[in-house]
């Protein structure tokens with residue numbers, strides 16, 4: 359296997375007992391002793407009518423989520439023998455996602471536009487989804503490599519320092535999304551994911567831009583995916599409670615960003631109530647979802663006191679099972695030059711201060727940072 363020679367830590371990371379304990383389901387999927395959650399969801403029968411009101415559908419979703427969690431307690435042999443249902447839990451979540459598309463509320467911008475009519479909101483993603491690339495990524499955290507990474511075009515954030523600004527935002531208002539990226543539907547996205555799994559991907563990593571505007575297509579593709587491969591959500595995590603309810607049972611591994619105070623998020627990413635929204639969503643995946651989470655904390659220059667330390671405090675207090683990637687990769691990009699306080703890399707002293715603070719709090723970060 360090629361990755362053995364490129365990244366020896368992709369194997370040795372599992373020698374860490376804490377990593378093994380905190381990511382036991384993921385490791386089980388890699389070893390074939392666990393099923394990816396979406397495969398279990400395919401076998402959960404779910405009666406609903408396309409004519410049901412949104413209120414009825416949401417109630418149904420709550421009931422089925424409870425049933426799904428009970429189902430997960432079964433042994434592998436029992437789960438493997440269950441048949442795929444035509445009207446499955448996945449079909450229900452996709453149906454609701456497509457309803458939300460009519461009044462888009464996938465993320466907390468809540469643009470309220472009808473994307474089924476190709477109206478476009480802040481992210482500028484129409485009703486269809488578009489990807490800029492998909493490949494085996496060898497630069498992710500050790501336990502994720504090689505990661506079958508799918509980059510969606512478009513983002514619901516407007517970070518002035520974005521390192522992926524070519525796919526997230528620079529094209530907005532200049533070139534149509536159709537000209538610069540590849541349209542995907544449920545089937546073609548599933549084919550891409552299956553192809554990556556066949557090439558040895560340890561997970562299917564939905565990223566961008568951001569996957570949030572594409573929830574309907576990602577869920578829809580699960581109807582066609584078959585491989586027992588971990589589904590991984592790699593996102594700014596600014597999604598609504600309602601949108602999170604659609605994917606919380608289907609995702610095995612979470613890779614959310616958490617980098618700001620609310621004040622700084624508004625200034626640099628044009629996003630309101632950031633801290634409250636991210637902490638709300640983190641609490642849910644920690645307590646109700648798989649709980650297998652690496653939080654990516656990008657250290658910003660001059661933001662150790664206002665952002666890094668309060669974030670680490672919060673993680674320690676509220677979501678202690680999370681492992682944190684303390685990232686020193688920040689570099690001035692895009693419009694950073696307009697903000698002198700972040701127009702440089704973080705210094706070694708700033709990085710050391712954040713790591714030292716995490717050590718004092720007992721946060722697990724070294725194996726993934």
Ligand code: SF4
Pocket residue numbers: 462463464465466467468469470471478479480481482483513514570571
């Ligand atoms: S996903 Fe896009 S259109 Fe929908 S609410 Fe968010 S920014 Fe607006």
